[in-house]
Structures are given as C-alpha cells and as structure tokens.
Amino acid sequence: MTVSTATPIAPPIAIFDLDGTLVDTAPDLTGSLNHCLARRAMAPVTLDMVRPFAGHGSRAMLKAAYGWAARDLGEDELDEQVACFLSFYEANIARHSLPFPGAVDALDRLQQAGFVLAVCTNKSERLARLLLDSLGLSARFAAIAGFDTFAARKPDAIHITGTIEQAGGNPARAVMIGDTRTDTSAALNAGIPSILLGFGYDANAEARAEASHVADDYAAVTPELVHKLWQEHAIAG
Numbered sequence: 591m592t593v594s595t596a597t598p599i600a601p602p603i604a605i606f607d608l609d610g611t612l613v614d615t616a617p618d619l620t621g622s623l624n625h626c627l628a629r630r631a632m633a634p635v636t637l638d639m640v641r642p643f644a645g646h647g648s649r650a651m652l653k654a655a656y657g658w659a660a661r662d663l664g665e666d667e668l669d670e671q672v673a674c675f676l677s678f679y680e681a682n683i684a685r686h687s688l689p690f691p692g693a694v695d696a697l698d699r700l701q702q703a704g705f706v707l708a709v710c711t712n713k714s715e716r717l718a719r720l721l722l723d724s725l726g727l728s729a730r731f732a733a734i735a736g737f738d739t740f741a742a743r744k745p746d747a748i749h750i751t752g753t754i755e756q757a758g759g760n761p762a763r764a765v766m767i768g769d770t771r772t773d774t775s776a777a778l779n780a781g782i783p784s785i786l787l788g789f790g791y792d793a794n795a796e797a798r799a800e801a802s803h804v805a806d807d808y809a810a811v812t813p814e815l816v817h818k819l820w821q822e823h824a825i826a827g
Contacts, residue, residue, distance in 0.1 A: 602704065603757055604767060604816065694727075769797075
C-alpha cells in the first residue's frame with residue numbers, strides 16, 4: 591500500500607471585521623460614550639452621530655463627542671475617559687448589540703461550502719472574544735484576532751496574514767469582509783480581495799473605490815461571489 595506524503599491543502603478562509611460588519615455594536619458603544627460624557631456634565635450624543643465613528647475605537651468616539659460639544663480634551667482627560675469607557679463597555683458589552691440581519695446565515699453558507707471563518711478586528715482581542723462569547727458566536731471562528739494579537743493592526747497586512755496563519759487558512763484563497771477603509775486597505779496590503787458591506791458604519795467613497803466588491807446586504811455574500819472575486823483577483827494580478 592502506498593502512503594501519501596502530500597501536504598494537505600489548507601481550506602479557503604473568510605475573514606470578518608467585527609464592529610459594523612458582523613455585529614451592530616453601535617448602540618452599546620453609544621451607551622458607553624454617553625455614560626462617560628455624563629460624568630463631565632456633557633449632553634448625550636445620538637446613535638446616528640456615533641455610528642460613523644463606532645468602528646474606529648473609543649478614542650475616536652470621545653474626540654468626536656468633545657468636538658461636537660466644542661470642548662477641549664487634553665491627553666490626561668482623554669486617557670481617563672477611555673478608561674471609563676472601556677470599563678463601562680465591558681460590563682455592558684452585549685446589552686443591545688446583535689448580529690446584523692443575514693450575518694449568521696452568511697456564516698452558515700460559507701461554512702457549509704468548506705470555508706474556515708475568522709475575525710480580524712481593531713477591538714482588543716479580549717473584548718472581541720467577550721462580545722462573541724456573549725452572542726454565542728465564538729465557536730464558529732478558527733481565529734479571533736484583535737488589535738493587540740500581533741505586532742501591528744489593520745490596515746497593516748500582518749493583521750490579516752497573521753489571522754490566516756492562526757486559523758490554518760489558505761492565503762491564496764482568502765477574502766476580507768468589512769465595512770470601512772481600514773478593512774479594504776488591509777486587504778489590499780495583504781494581497782487578497784475584499785467585500786465592503788455598504789450598510790456598515792463607514793463605507794465611504796474611498797473604501798468603495800478600494801473594495802473588490804460592495805455588498806448591499808448579507809444575502810449577496812455567497813461562496814459563489816467569493817470564488818468570482820478570486821478569479822478576478824488572479825487575472826488582475
């Protein structure tokens with residue numbers, strides 16, 4: 591009997607951003623921001639105001655809120671407010687946050703087609719895991735990589751390439767699915783195609799121009815689309 595010594599082919603991989611892509615976290619992020627603003631006797635901000643900043647971290651949200659209030663924000667106060675934000679957010683991480691409509695169905699479709707799934711987020715790895723655990727989604731992902739998992743974060747390519755390696759996926763058959771230019775730029779830097787979710791938090795003109803494909807909803811995110819993007823990517827380059 592001949593024993594094969596061929597190296598198994600790594601499976602295809604779909605990498606998802608988290609905030610604004612898989613999960614609508616803006617309601618709980620807005621709640622955390624307003625909690626911290628109230629400590630400084632500042633007026634609350636609305637969900638619609640916060641949403642474009644929700645995928646860019648607590649510092650970006652706090653700076654925006656202080657700017658709207660025409661109030662100075664020094665580094666010491668910013669550091670204190672970030673600590674306040676993160677403490678409150680951790681304790682209330684999934685009070686109102688839910689997967690976007692169709693997201694779980696898309697995960698099912700891709701897994702049934704043989705894809706490995708992973709998360710690559712600029713949230714901390716600990717908070718990303720806590721959120722996904724709270725929503726019962728963690729077990730679906732072969733890797734969950736936060737901004738602090740590797741030496742650099744998106745848009746640096748190492749965040750994506752490290753996630754692929756950690757998940758045991760195939761870099762030649764990988765796709766990044768996100769909602770901001772941070773995601774599309776990271777995909778370009780890693781040399782893989784990207785799908786931009788047009789309903790996400792900050793799917794601006796620059797992100798749309800960089801994306802391999804813009805999806806209006808999760809129904810469009812299919813194995814067939816991903817295979818088409820791989821073919822186009824191979825031809826282009």
